[in-house]
Amino acid sequence: MYTDKVMDHFTNPRNVGEIEDANGVGEVGNASCGDIMKIFLKVEDNIIKDVKFKTFGCGAAIATSSMVTEMAIGKTIEEALELSNQAVAEALDGLPAQKMHCSNLAADALHEAIKNYREQNG
Amino acid sequence: MYTDKVMDHFTNPRNVGEIEDANGVGEVGNASCGDIMKIFLKVEDNIIKDVKFKTFGCGAAIATSSMVTEMAIGKTIEEALELSNQAVAEALDGLPAQKMHCSNLAADALHEAIKNYREQNG
Amino acid sequence: MKHIYLDYNATSPVRPEVLEAMLPFYREQFGNPSSVHWAGRQVGGALEKAREQVAAFINASPAEIVFVSCGSEGDNMAIKGSLGALKEKGNHIITTTVEHPAVLETCQALEKEGFDVTYLPVDKDGQLNLDDMEKAITEKTVLISVMWANNETGNIYPIEEIGAIARKYNIRFHTDAVQAVGKVPVDVQKAKVDLLVISGHKLGAPKGVGAIYVRRGTRMTPLLHGGHQERNRRAGTQNMAGIVGLGLACEMAGAEQESYYHRVRALRDKLEDGVVALVPDIKLNGTPNRDQRLPNTLNVSFAYIEGESLLLNLDMYGIAASSGSACTSGSLEPSHVMGAMCVEVTLAHSSTRFSLGPETVPAEIDKVLEVLPATVQRLRDMSPLYNCGRTSDNCETCQTIKRI
Amino acid sequence: MKHIYLDYNATSPVRPEVLEAMLPFYREQFGNPSSVHWAGRQVGGALEKAREQVAAFINASPAEIVFVSCGSEGDNMAIKGSLGALKEKGNHIITTTVEHPAVLETCQALEKEGFDVTYLPVDKDGQLNLDDMEKAITEKTVLISVMWANNETGNIYPIEEIGAIARKYNIRFHTDAVQAVGKVPVDVQKAKVDLLVISGHKLGAPKGVGAIYVRRGTRMTPLLHGGHQERNRRAGTQNMAGIVGLGLACEMAGAEQESYYHRVRALRDKLEDGVVALVPDIKLNGTPNRDQRLPNTLNVSFAYIEGESLLLNLDMYGIAASSGSACTSGSLEPSHVMGAMCVEVTLAHSSTRFSLGPETVPAEIDKVLEVLPATVQRLRDMSPLYNCGRTSDNCETCQTIKRI
């Protein structure tokens, strides 16, 4: 069902946790869909210095969360805003069709966190 | 499907043929049902001296025809009239349910032949 | 006694390679393909591989293949599922008088529910007149259902031409290809069919599995409601071993189709020529044009004798064939196919089908030709119809054996 | 890695004796039981023996057993066939909100055709209120359909009492016994059911075969029209190997039922006690009264985590279980059974079913209890819902996960 990359990120997720002094936090999804992703950002000089996640959801939800954190770190927030859910799925060598819709929201969560950062630090 | 007795009478039918100087002939069944039985009788002194049959039909039709000839020979015509299709089927250790209706008409053919004998010999 | 099996149109043994391929799915790989864990994942690939094999065999894509439990289920699903989905468009079906009961009885059941059915007649050789078909089309016609090849006579119907007519009038086209696949080339694109049914046990896969091709975009109501298997098209845990077997059987049949055709046709022709030469008073049922008949099928009536007793006599020599006699049909009437061709009723009762298969060998045909003439004669000598100058029932009477 | 299969309610491996008994029917005895010749006669006896075995297992007579292709087909046939035959009498069905999709989706399809369906609610433990049932009965009620035991929770329903109610009001009673047979005693006379469905692959027979008990005198329209197989009740060439396997599996299950119950229940209780003791923040789904649950089933929700990711984590240890999570259901919603019990939605997504089988051994339970607590904790540590003081969605929201 899942690619090796998905299983790798699912079994060894990178950047799990919270950032105590995050300056951007975003959350997407809801419990009835079975997926909630929360992203914590530490942005310095417009660059994403640190990013962590917490996710309630299926294998795809956890793997995309993990992948998006890896992809975001070190990027400017503009670059990070370019990151799409599609790009995350591709970086994982694809997701099963039925997962594309519900569980592939990690980039959205990242964008929410950036939005939150901008609001706070507008 | 068929009992050993049925198969015996089917594979080695007794008294197949016609009686040249028959004094009673009976036929039952019709082609659309797939069964036609014809019985030839030689009656002397009210006793069935000889009986032969010709049958177009399935295994059960042939076996019951053969069996009824064996059962009729030597009987008085009154005794022969007592012979029922049921008795023929029992003498063959039974017939499959779906054959009881269509293919178990040999006693009827015998009775027709006796009727014909009586008509001729009033 | 050696067994000579000439009833491949009824069922066939599972091919050894197919059985081999099935075995792991009973115990080692017993998972439910819907499961997410190892036991489910172990079999998901095999399910999709089988789908590809079936698809390739008939020139479809894998997503268009739905696995079912038998040919009859496929036919029921095709017809009821189409009529259910197309209710708004119309309520008229066109089919033929010579379809398998899985189609005919389904249509008759639908008639009771208010659908209109046209049963196209066939001529005395069992052939259709496509002008009749075009004339039968109305504004309300939503489905044409014509079998690719007839199970009793082996007649092959002009599916490509029918497909063209169906396309022209924008009518959905279903074909029961249960007897055709493996015996003649079957290509859903060329034939322009929308729905096509196959059954495993007629081509060396086991009983209890079949498939239906559903052209992309063909809306259907399900016949079996329930779980999400087969993309919501057919509920029920998939018969993994059977499906794997069907996949391989299709692949093998596809690869061997041409050599099969020539080999089995040569044997059938030998049998047909032999029967014609050696047994008097017979009637060939089906088209005399052998190119328009399945290469493995010979259906012949032996005047004056009844089919079941002939079968049982042949059976004593180990020869397995089948008959259109009422006595073997499970109903009280002789074959509706013989009726549709207006075969005289006693001849219908004596119609006998020899259907050859990939395992048939020349010596078996020789044996049949050795045994048959005397067997027929022996039964004729027992028959009140033989040599008595009786004329046969006329065609008025024969109407009574038609079901429709 | 050793595999630990705890998903017997999804499917089970074929028992070795059963497979052994099936094998001859693929090649040596490949005949079609409808044929009159040796190949057909070879298998006719086996077909009827299997019918006797199934009948004896549920205290029916052989003539009341019809072989079908799976549990889903049986349920569809029972419901649609009854409604078709009883059209004149009424158009109302009573069923429950916790049936298998093979029943629920069938009822929903019938609603679209104008039939009325009452879906009886269950309480938070998944139990029915029989007063509700009696109140739901109207003059138009022609069928009550209640499963014998639930596949997700293992809850056993009071079939004998429901049978008595159905008899009292002279209403036909169907029960989906797919999960019950083999696990608890099933007797169609005691339970006064008219229709009862079983599926082979849940009790050690292969996938692709099932049976329906049809009480003598129960009129039904066929689901599959066509040939005369199964006394005109179900068309299609019989799946001989599968049927022989189902017969033997039933015989074995009948003989072992009591010992099975005690053995598997002890293991399940050990698992249940262990989970309760070792993992905080869990919720048992189904009735806490273990006597009213199947002896092999434990369904438990682990707060704050989602089912599929738990399953995949367990899978890494070779442990196979199943989940009510939307991610594993094939639909976009979590289990309708959890919804019917008004289980809070995140808990529904985390509901996890362990179902044991005859081949389960104590060491496997030990291993699960060793692995489970840390695995749950690991996922909780990753969850935004854990330790954040967030209150769970209330029961208003939970309504949205009910399908009915």
Ligand SMILES: Cc1ncc(COP(=O)(O)O)c(C=O)c1O
């Ligand atoms: C209670 C219940 N009914 C029906 C079915 C359907 O059985 P099958 O998969 O054989 O169609 C199942 C199995 O999934 C079940 O658990």
Ligand SMILES: Cc1ncc(COP(=O)(O)O)c(C=O)c1O
């Ligand atoms: C032309 C045709 N259609 C349908 C069927 C039904 O196939 P099955 O027995 O697999 O249901 C058969 C086989 O008997 C057939 O010959």
